[in-house]
Amino acid sequence: MNEYGESRPSVEWAVVPSAIGPLLLAATERGLVSVAFHAEGPVRERTLDGLRSRLGAEPVESASGRLAGAIRELSAYFAGELRDFGLPLDWSLSSGFHRQVLRELAAGVPYGAVIGYGELAARVGRPGAGQAVGAAMGSNPLPVVVPCHRVVESGGGLGGFGGGLETKRRLLALEGIHPEPLF
The missing domain is CATH 3.30.160 (Double Stranded RNA Binding Domain)
Structure with a gap:
């Protein structure tokens, strides 16, 4: 108590x-x-x-x-056998704008797709808040399940990743994402 x-x-x-x-x-x-x-x-x-x-x-x-x-x-x-997680999630470790962005990411960016930081900001009604989206990705308490690895720079660069860029590359490759600018 x-x-x-x-x-x-x-x-x-x-x-x-x-x-x-x-x-x-x-x-x-x-x-x-x-x-x-x-x-x-x-x-x-x-x-x-x-x-x-x-x-x-x-x-x-x-x-x-x-x-x-x-x-x-x-x-x-x-193992390449699951594309959509169906787990109950506890969002206690995120709040406000970060939670809003992470929920949109989880619901709106499917396996095998990527989205730019700016585009994700626009989806949650905050165009121009790409850096704030980057901060939300950096605070993601549920990486992989809430797929922050799918958020990339608008020019095709990887951007950042809390698990390290090699981990991000491996997760994207697992999902079949191999555009040249990303690697």
Whole structure:
């Protein structure tokens, strides 16, 4: 319980292997709340510390099977067998404009497609806010599932990526995206 008598969310986590390296997955009772790249040693500890402080809960290694669906769907995605994630998501780690942009990205940019930062800004009613969209991508707590790797520069450049540009290239290639300017 917190100081207002509300129960704290419970957070379960697990590190799972993937085609792009170990991923730390975390879920609350609402759904998947976090995906972290390169989830070894210090990255894992920083991610767990962040979940602890931002959600007000002590993350525990998965015991209830809450992550089973996420593990299954990510495995199918990396095997090329899944194009659309159907997981319940907990949006607690994003808010405001960032949440609006991430929701539009998740709903409106399908597997195998890319979108420019500026175009995504226009879709959420903020033309000219391409840099703010870039900040939203950088704060995405659910990469891969909410596909920030599909957001690229208008001229075809990769742009940035929290998991590193090589990881972004590999995710795009997995989805069959190979335009020359991207590589």
